[in-house]
Amino acid sequence: MDFDPSSFRLLVVDNEAAHARAMMESLEKVGYRCTVATSGPEAATLIARDTYDIVITDMVMNDVDGMKVLGLARKHLPDAEVVMVTGHATVPIAVEAMQKGAFNFLEKPITPNRLRAIVEKAAGAVDLRRQNTELMSRLDKQYGFESIIYSSKEMQEVIDRLRRIAATDATVLITGENGTGKEVVAQAIHQNSPRRNKPIVAINTGAIAENLVESELFGHVRGSFTGADADRVGAFEYANGGTLFLDEVGDMPLSTQIKLLRVLEENKITRVGDNKAINVNVRLVSATNRPLEDMVEAGTFRSDLYFRLKVVTVGLPPLRERPEDVIPLMDHFRKMFLRRHDKPSANFSPAVRKRFSAYQWPGNVRELRNFVEMMVVLDTDSVLDIDDLPPELAEADDALPQEVPEKLDFDASISNELIGQKLSVIERWAIEKTLEMTNDNREEAAKILGIGARTLYRRLDQYKKDEEDA
Numbered sequence: 322m323d324f325d326p327s328s329f330r331l332l333v334v335d336n337e338a339a340h341a342r343a344m345m346e347s348l349e350k351v352g353y354r355c356t357v358a359t360s361g362p363e364a365a366t367l368i369a370r371d372t373y374d375i376v377i378t379d380m381v382m383n384d385v386d387g388m389k390v391l392g393l394a395r396k397h398l399p400d401a402e403v404v405m406v407t408g409h410a411t412v413p414i415a416v417e418a419m420q421k422g423a424f425n426f427l428e429k430p431i432t433p434n435r436l437r438a439i440v441e442k443a444a445g446a447v448d449l450r451r452q453n454t455e456l457m458s459r460l461d462k463q464y465g466f467e468s469i470i471y472s473s474k475e476m477q478e479v480i481d482r483l484r485r486i487a488a489t490d491a492t493v494l495i496t497g498e499n500g501t502g503k504e505v506v507a508q509a510i511h512q513n514s515p516r517r518n519k520p521i522v523a524i525n526t527g528a529i530a531e532n533l534v535e536s537e538l539f540g541h542v543r544g545s546f547t548g549a550d551a552d553r554v555g556a557f558e559y560a561n562g563g564t565l566f567l568d569e570v571g572d573m574p575l576s577t578q579i580k581l582l583r584v585l586e587e588n589k590i591t592r593v594g595d596n597k598a599i600n601v602n603v604r605l606v607s608a609t610n611r612p613l614e615d616m617v618e619a620g621t622f623r624s625d626l627y628f629r630l631k632v633v634t635v636g637l638p639p640l641r642e643r644p645e646d647v648i649p650l651m652d653h654f655r656k657m658f659l660r661r662h663d664k665p666s667a668n669f670s671p672a673v674r675k676r677f678s679a680y681q682w683p684g685n686v687r688e689l690r691n692f693v694e695m696m697v698v699l700d701t702d703s704v705l706d707i708d709d710l711p712p713e714l715a716e717a718d719d720a721l722p723q724e725v726p727e728k729l730d731f732d733a734s735i736s737n738e739l740i741g742q743k744l745s746v747i748e749r750w751a752i753e754k755t756l757e758m759t760n761d762n763r764e765e766a767a768k769i770l771g772i773g774a775r776t777l778y779r780r781l782d783q784y785k786k787d788e789e790d791a
């Protein structure tokens with residue numbers, strides 16, 4: 322027995338007081354806590370008033386019989402297990418009782434050993450459920466809405482929206498800059514949805530080599546490409562019944578986009594190199610830090626897929642637009658990292674709080690979290706003060722009193738040339754000029770432009786193709 326019998330409350334119901342007492346004694350001997358009812362109506366009162374984990378009831382009784390006790394237990398004690406005690410003649414009714422939710426039945430004559438064995442099994446089932454409930458509530462704390470820290474009205478609106486969305490099966494597109502909490506929100510949607518007992522699988526499309534994206538999503542069969550030396554299950558299959566979180570969906574190659582669209586329309590996937598369709602039932606939550614509308618316009622993201630993904634959208638504002646969240650987030654991460662790094666208490670000085678509040682947070686919550694962790698780890702005097710600030714923050718102008726952001730100083734002739742042009746033309750101009758500036762160093766150019774190197778390569782390929790087609 323892996324559990325403590327004294328944590329189980331049992332109700333023993335039998336018309337014959339002597340039988341009831343005998344059962345109670347043999348169960349109490351091994352540690353269960355028992356209450357006896359010697360009539361159906363008495364059992365009904367106790368079930369409605371108190372809580373029991375296991376009910377053991379005789380089948381044949383006057384007034385309220387075993388089937389009625391079972392019905393009442395199902396209604397008032399949904400987490401309890403019910404064991405029916407039957408005479409030989411009532412076995413068929415006991416079978417019917419099991420169909421109505423009884424745990425099992427015990428045929429008379431009862432021996433203490435058989436009684437204890439069946440109660441132990443029922444207690445095991447209750448214990449397993451208790452553990453699951455506890456686990457789920459821990460997960461809820463970790464990934465539920467409780468894990469999203471905020472005090473701004475902007476985030477309150479987001480949370481209200483999330484609560485409504487989570488309960489449905491709708492496809493969700495989460496937008497927001499890097500580090501604004503898109504993954505946290507995706508987790509919270511899943512954990513608060515009816516699919517919470519099934520897996521959530523996260524795939525970062527931007528982090529996977531282009532030629533492997535499809536295999537990651539749909540799986541592959543052995544020999545379908547070089548290196549595919551065994552069959553492999555993809556994210557869609559892993560997430561079956563649950564949620565698939567597609568991060569950086571804007572980075573998905575066009576060839577994969579069409580395949581994803583088909584999967585969403587047909588709820589079927591085909592592993593790479595296979596021709597057998599497999600049914601999947603997956604809720605899709607995707608996220609992007611790039612303006613997909615612009616990408617649709619520029620032809621780098623399929624519009625039909627875009628509309629499929631954005632059935633419901635959640636926009637996460639950058640941290641600089643919700644400064645009320647800065648202090649609660651600082652305190653949340655301070656406590657978290659003090660615990661994680663086993664440090665004694667430490668607090669922020671008022672000057673540091675002021676700096677944090679005024680800073681523009683280009684890396685959003687992730688940046689704030691990293692700064693707090695660094696300060697906590699390096700602290701020696703239990704005061705997280707100005708001299709503990711990371712250099713970015715200590716030296717940042719915007720951590721000092723706010724100024725209106727500077728406008729780009731465009732050469733008038735350049736702006737005249739560009740105004741009135743399509744955004745894609747302006748984008749190409751900016752990319753080419755930046756490459757000139759960096760002596761064709763693409764990594765450096767991508768960094769300056771604030772885009773991923775892969776995106777830059779894709780753009781350059783596109784320009785080359787456009788020129789060849791022209």
Ligand SMILES: Nc1ncnc2c1ncn2[C@@H]1O[C@H](COP(=O)(O)OP(=O)(O)OP(=O)(O)O)[C@@H](O)[C@H]1O
Nearest residue numbers: 468469470498499500501502503504505610686687
């Ligand atoms: N409101 C919040 N409350 C608590 N923690 C948060 C919150 N928002 C973000 N975080 C934390 O900040 C970090 C970044 O969040 P997350 O990974 O969800 O951002 P993201 O928008 O998905 O970033 P990216 O676009 O770079 O993938 C994580 O460690 C996350 O736990």
